[in-house]
Amino acid sequence: EAGVTQSPTHLIKTRGQQATLRCSPISGHTSVYWYQQALGLGLQFLLWYDEGEERNRGNFPPRFSGRQFPNYSSELNVNALELEDSALYLCASSLEETQYFGPGTRLLVL
């Protein structure tokens, strides 16, 4: 069974640009979560999508947004990039309570 996949693996942007990160969940999983892991910090919850709808969001500004598609894959968009957005962005999927993580997208904002 294929795990959670994310693309791209690395992304380099400049301040003010927009970044789009993609995630495909494990087959059969309907929930997708996005987390940010900045250097030296723990995982911070960003967004939770389930059945195509945003169910909850963490304490992040509105320039962090996303969506979930009918096939349950998901996209995270970060607008007006700031230097402190440089981090590892992790996507996780679940069917019930247990979350399984993808390999992450490492975003560098210059």
Added chain:
Amino acid sequence: QKEVEQNSGPLSVPEGAIASLNCTYSDRGSQSFFWYRQYSGKSPELIMFIYSNGDKEDGRFTAQLNKASQYVSLLIRDSQPSDSATYLCAVRLDTGRRALTFGSGTRLQVQP
């Protein structure tokens, strides 16, 4: 006060010893508790989860939960150098939302 607290370490143990990793949480209503392992530069991988008070064993790993004292621990028996990683404790705080709240992790070093 952080919602989920872990000692950042590093916790250094000799090969073959028992490594004990601890985590405390602030919300008494917490429902589910997870341990993830994260190697440097990689994503977290699930080790095990526990919902009920007491011990839960899976191979060399034992999770212990004490809801009255609001702590959860992970014991690793017969520690191996390959166990050297950061161990993340995660708690699900709200039954209505299924996001996890993570501690900042404990770095474990197993010395050969």
